[in-house]
Amino acid sequence: xxxxxxxxxxxxxxxxxxxxxxxxxxxxxxxxxxxxxxxxxxxxxxxxxxxxxxxxxxxxxxxxxxxxxxxxxxxxxxxxxxxxxxxxxxxxxxxxxxxxxxxxxxxxxxxxxxxxxxxxxxxxxxxxxxxxxxxxxxxxxxxxxxxxxxxxxxxxxxxxxxxxxxxxxxxxxxxxxxxxxxxxxxxxxxxxxxxxxxx
Numbered sequence: 769x770x771x772x773x774x775x776x777x778x779x780x781x782x783x784x785x786x787x788x789x790x791x792x793x794x795x796x797x798x799x800x801x802x803x804x805x806x807x808x809x810x811x812x813x814x815x816x817x818x819x820x821x822x823x824x825x826x827x828x829x830x831x832x833x834x835x836x837x838x839x840x841x842x843x844x845x846x847x848x849x850x851x852x853x854x855x856x857x858x859x860x861x862x863x864x865x866x867x868x869x870x871x872x873x874x875x876x877x878x879x880x881x882x883x884x885x886x887x888x889x890x891x892x893x894x895x896x897x898x899x900x901x902x903x904x905x906x907x908x909x910x911x912x913x914x915x916x917x918x919x920x921x922x923x924x925x926x927x928x929x930x931x932x933x934x935x936x937x938x939x940x941x942x943x944x945x946x947x948x949x950x951x952x953x954x955x956x957x958x959x960x961x962x963x964x965x966x967x
Contacts, residue, residue, distance in 0.1 A: 770811065772796035798823045798852035808859040815865040818946050820917075821856045822873035824849050827890045837890050849894035854901045861905075864912065867950045874899055874916040874957065881966035899957065899967070906955035914955040915946055918965045 770792045771780045784791040794810070796803050798821075825848045827841050834842075853872055861870045877888055878895030899916055906914050919938055941960040948962060957965045 770794060770816075772807070796856075798856050799847050801855055804852075804855050804859045808863075811860070811863055814863060816863050816868055817865065817950070818869050818871060818943070819857075819860050819864040820869075820871040820873070820946065821853050821860065823853045823856070824873060824875070824895075826888075830888050830891060833889050834893070842890060845890055845894045846897065849891075850897045850901055853898055854905065857902070857905060861909070861912070867913075869913045869915060869946050869949050870909075871915040871917055871946050872898065872902055874902075874918055876918040876920070876959065876965055878916070878918070879957075879966055902955060911953050913949045913952050915949055916955065916957040916965075917942060917945070918957065918959045920960060 769790065771784075772794045773780055774795065774797050776795075778793075780791070780793055784793045794807055796807050798804060825845060827837055827845055829836075857870060857872060864870050875891075875895040876882060877892045878899045880896060883892060902914065902916055906912075919942055938960055945958055945960055945962045949956065949958075957967060959965055
């Protein structure tokens, strides 16, 4: 397994130390296209069952509407949540083997059909844009198995301490859903239980 981080000391580093030879750590800032290209070159020739790109930030005040969010913050969200993720997918997606799966961390908040309360304008918009960008990618790479993952509310730096589920519980479920899509060409929007999320 190869995982990427932005920081020098993370729980992933600790896991790699516990499992030498099984877990590798690479440094990557997905907002930097040169770093994405360099990682792609370092991993060239390798094949993975899953290539999963998980990038996402939220705006500082989630209640801000489009009229209230600053231009700089909006641009940073779209750069991180959409452009950076898709650049990574374009560069690293080919590392998925013929029966591999390309996945990205989307969100149930990216669903247009489920947006009934009008909250979290900016974050929702970024995840909906990511979904649309992946749909375009799927149109060009229809032979690949691809998943937009809506993991639910998870205790992470983004999800916060009040989320009902931890990473240790959610990640095995996410991996199981991704692996179940091997050999199934096309793009699916799924939650971590394998249920379809409405577009």
